[in-house]
Amino acid sequence: xxxxxxxxxxxxxxxxxxxxxxxxxxxxxxxxxxxxxxxxxxxxxxxxxxxxxxxxxxxxxxxxxxxxxxxxxxxxxxxxxxxxxxxxxxxxxxxxxxxxxxxxxxxxxxxxxxxxxxxxxxxxxxxxxxxxxxxxxxxxxxxxxxxxxxxxxxxxxxxxxxxxxxxxxxxxxxxxxxxxxxxxxxxxxxxxxxxxxxxxxxxxxxxxxxxxxxxxxxxxxxxxxxxxxxxxxxxxxxxxxxxxxxxxxxxxxxxxxxxxxxxxxxxxxxxxxxxxxxxxxxxxxxxxxxxxxxxxxxxxxxxxxxxxxxxxxxxxxxxxxxxxx
Numbered sequence: 001x002x003x004x005x006x007x008x009x010x011x012x013x014x015x016x017x018x019x020x021x022x023x024x025x026x027x028x029x030x031x032x033x034x035x036x037x038x039x040x041x042x043x044x045x046x047x048x049x050x051x052x053x054x055x056x057x058x059x060x061x062x063x064x065x066x067x068x069x070x071x072x073x074x075x076x077x078x079x080x081x082x083x084x085x086x087x088x089x090x091x092x093x094x095x096x097x098x099x100x101x102x103x104x105x106x107x108x109x110x111x112x113x114x115x116x117x118x119x120x121x122x123x124x125x126x127x128x129x130x131x132x133x134x135x136x137x138x139x140x141x142x143x144x145x146x147x148x149x150x151x152x153x154x155x156x157x158x159x160x161x162x163x164x165x166x167x168x169x170x171x172x173x174x175x176x177x178x179x180x181x182x183x184x185x186x187x188x189x190x191x192x193x194x195x196x197x198x199x200x201x202x203x204x205x206x207x208x209x210x211x212x213x214x215x216x217x218x219x220x221x222x223x224x225x226x227x228x229x230x231x232x233x234x235x236x237x238x239x240x241x242x243x244x245x246x247x248x249x250x251x252x253x254x255x256x257x258x259x260x261x262x263x264x265x266x267x268x269x270x271x272x273x274x275x276x277x278x279x280x281x282x283x284x285x286x287x288x289x290x291x292x293x294x295x296x297x298x299x300x301x302x303x304x305x306x307x308x309x310x311x312x313x314x315x316x317x318x319x320x321x322x323x324x325x
Contacts, residue, residue: 006074013041091146116144140282171246175223200269217250222309246289
């Protein structure tokens with residue numbers, strides 16, 4: 001049995017689709033659906049076993065020796081969530097519980113960390129494992145703090161264990177099945193809707209002299225590439241540690257908007273607007289994954305460029321008759 005938490009969410013549902021495609025069977029899906037359309041993310045999948053997060057203890061107790069691996073993607077992923085108690089329960093405590101189980105039963109654990117742990121990038125974007133470095137990072141919001149707290153706990157608790165434990169620091173992921181995330185959807189999705197409904201895109205002005213308006217840059221990574229990294233890790237159980245998952249290239253919002261417009265056959269009309277005061281103090285102007293460590297362990301597959309990824313997403317899903325994978 002493979003346990004996938006957060007399996008009906010954005011990255012999780014894409015992981016399920018690829019696992020099914022590659023022939024993985026006996027997958028336990030752990031997630032909450034709520035009252036929206038999140039169920040559509042897994043509507044195309046074959047036979048699955050569904051469990052609520054409140055049933056995770058029962059699942060672990062019932063199958064202590066049957067679990068091949070735990071793929072832990074479940075979390076409060078909103079960077080604007082302010083209920084820190086909820087974040088601690090969902091992001092920190094559940095991950096620690098799964099980590100302790102996996103160490104006790106020598107079960108591989110692959111979990112989602114985040115590039116949000118790097119904060120403003122004062123220490124760069126290098127995926128070092130040592131506790132001193134991880135403790136030096138200063139995330140800008142409770143979500144990033146919770147992910148960094150997990151990384152610190154695991155770095156301090158893993159000792160000399162031979163169990164595979166992999167934390168993946170996802171950068172700005174985009175792709176199909178993110179539609180339930182509302183304002184937390186990728187800019188690709190938001191730009192598509194703005195172009196479709198208004199014929200233009202609105203971007204935040206820059207409040208730093210070293211960045212022109214719209215030239216704020218992020219490492220945008222296609223969700224299919226994230227899934228490929230996860231499954232590669234699952235197939236290479238001698239690899240452990242924290243790893244960045246991005247393209248290794250930072251792309252400006254201007255280029256993203258132009259790529260979306262080009263795929264839609266539109267002129268890239270861009271309007272620059274004021275950034276809300278509430279986000280100015282925690283806004284990341286630049287992120288770029290350092291992939292040296294990931295490449296050093298043998299992962300050599302290419303990552304889609306933003307224009308290629310936008311073509312796959314906008315042209316292959318958003319402009320098609322079925323937007324779900």
